[in-house]
Amino acid sequence: SSVSGTCVFPNQWHVHHNPKYWPEPFVLKPERFLDDNGELLNSFHIFQKMPYIPFSRGKRPCIGQHLALDLLLMCVSTMLKKFTVKLPPGHEPDLVGNVLFNLRPNDYPIECFER
Helix, strand or coil: CCCCCCCCCCCHHHHHCCCCCCCCCCCCCHHHHECCCCCECCHHHHHHHCCCCCCCCCCCCCCCHHHHHHHHHHHHHHHHHHEEEECCCCCCCCCCCEECCCEECCCCCCEEEEC
């Protein structure tokens, strides 16, 4: 139970790294978000049916979710259209990150080559 007026935050890190829902939770597997035909699952399925809560859930989810997803799509697709992005030889991304209010990845170098 909680005291009236207490603010409760879900533990997103635990939800996103729980092996019950995500086999091999520390391995990057984008295919988790694809259907049996290799197509991207629709947004409703990803954000409401899967244990994936980057923008929270319920009655008051993040008001900026749609703007954030639209900007992410535009920025990343524009960058990938103009550049080939690679890790420098010998570097691996750190998939552990730092927990502040949300999980933030640690910095790592990238190389961008104009197409």
